[in-house]
Amino acid sequence: MNNRIHLLDSFTSNKIAAGEVVDRPASVIKELVENAIDALATMIVIEVRDAGKEYIRISDNGSGIYSSDVEIAFERHATSKITQIEDLSSTLSLGFRGEALASIASVSQVELITKTEEAPAGIHLELHGGKVIFKKEIGCPTGTTVIVKNLFYNTPARFKFLRNNTSESSHIIDLVSKIALAHPDKGFKLINNNSIVFVTSGTNNIFHTITSIYGKELAKNMLTAHKAENNYFVEAYFSKTDMYRGNRQQQAVFVNGRLIKSKVVTEAIDEAYRTLLPINKFPICFLYLKIPPEEIDVNIHPAKTEIKFSNEKLIKSLLISTLKENLLQEKLIPEIKLTP
Numbered sequence: 001m002n003n004r005i006h007l008l009d010s011f012t013s014n015k016i017a018a019g020e021v022v023d024r025p026a027s028v029i030k031e032l033v034e035n036a037i038d039a040l041a042t043m044i045v046i047e048v049r050d051a052g053k054e055y056i057r058i059s060d061n062g063s064g065i066y067s068s069d070v071e072i073a074f075e076r077h078a079t080s081k082i083t084q085i086e087d088l089s090s091t092l093s094l095g096f097r098g099e100a101l102a103s104i105a106s107v108s109q110v111e112l113i114t115k116t117e118e119a120p121a122g123i124h125l126e127l128h129g130g131k132v133i134f135k136k137e138i139g140c141p142t143g144t145t146v147i148v149k150n151l152f153y154n155t156p157a158r159f160k161f162l163r164n165n166t167s168e169s170s171h172i173i174d175l176v177s178k179i180a181l182a183h184p185d186k187g188f189k190l191i192n193n194n195s196i197v198f199v200t201s202g203t204n205n206i207f208h209t210i211t212s213i214y215g216k217e218l219a220k221n222m223l224t225a226h227k228a229e230n231n232y233f234v235e236a237y238f239s240k241t242d243m244y245r246g247n248r249q250q251q252a253v254f255v256n257g258r259l260i261k262s263k264v265v266t267e268a269i270d271e272a273y274r275t276l277l278p279i280n281k282f283p284i285c286f287l288y289l290k291i292p293p294e295e296i297d298v299n300i301h302p303a304k305t306e307i308k309f310s311n312e313k314l315i316k317s318l319l320i321s322t323l324k325e326n327l328l329q330e331k332l333i334p335e336i337k338l339t340p
């Protein structure tokens with residue numbers, strides 16, 4: 001090795017940067033589904049084979065990409081969502097860094113099929129390791145399909161870090177479930193190895209969405225309540241005390257439509273159910289919070305979904321009272337029946 005400094009070529013730097021954005025099939029799916037949502041799709045189909053290691057296909061009926069933009073979409077820092085740093089504070093889109101397509105394409109074989117409303121025909125582009133293999137016109141409906149084949153085929157070290165198919169599949173199913181819960185106004189269909197995992201209707205009914213994803217049996221044992229305090233609003237879907245889980249996988253918090261993580265919220269859930277559940281058991285709980293945006297600090301690092309509330313006390317007391325009042329009432333019913 002000599003000590004001379006040189007710039008990395010774009011294929012190499014994209015491959016390195018890909019580690020930040022895509023570390024497993026579920027993270028590829030997250031990026032592609034978020035792109036579909038940003039493109040205002042109302043129906044999104046996600047198909048995976050071999051836990052996404054061999055094949056991932058995301059189809060949407062969103063805006064599509066202009067034929068002249070399809071190559072640049074795969075360049076790093078190429079985005080239609082912001083132009084200058086000031087736009088960040090006002091952007092409502094899930095993406096804005098322009099890194100996902102470049103990263104994904106650099107470590108897989110990608111096909112893009114896309115058409116805008118106005119375009120007479122669609123475009124079919126294929127890239128291997130980020131290099132364009134072909135581009136041709138194709139007949140297709142308005143919207144975008146991205147197919148990702150053989151993820152990490154050219155980065156064997158990273159491929160080796162993937163877990164077994166059961167584990168990667170369960171990450172995918174959990175992720176798509178939570179995204180579908182965050183967007184009850186959009187239809188999602190998840191297909192795993194040719195069998196349908198779930199289909200949501202996109203009719204903007206959270207209870208129907210929960211039923212479609214987790215089944216009637218679970219939905220039947222859920223309570224719902226909503227409450228407002230100051231400018232904070234919560235809509236909660238949560239399990240009765242006789243249904244619980246051994247982990248927190250069926251808990252999710254959405255703040256202003258985004259799936260987030262928050263220690264304060266987790267503590268509030270635990271507090272509300274304290275003494276009502278056996279130890280080391282967790283309720284099923286989906287919380288939809290609406291909070292003035294200036295009262296939250298969202299960390300904009302792509303991998304971090306942790307958020308900070310400026311008024312943690314208010315959040316906590318609002319959540320605890322919303323859940324607890326209803327849980328205690330629910331508890332009362334059998335007791336009342338028992339008294340002669």
Ligand code: ADP
Nearest residue numbers: 035039073079080095096097098099100101144
């Ligand atoms: P970002 O989402 O941060 O802008 P991406 O690399 O994910 O960056 O995507 C680059 C660009 O490609 C997006 O800004 C968007 O213009 C376009 N794009 C990607 N996916 C889609 C899609 N499903 N529908 C429409 N446009 C898309």
Ligand code: MG
Nearest residue numbers: 031035095100
């Ligand atoms: Mg994106």
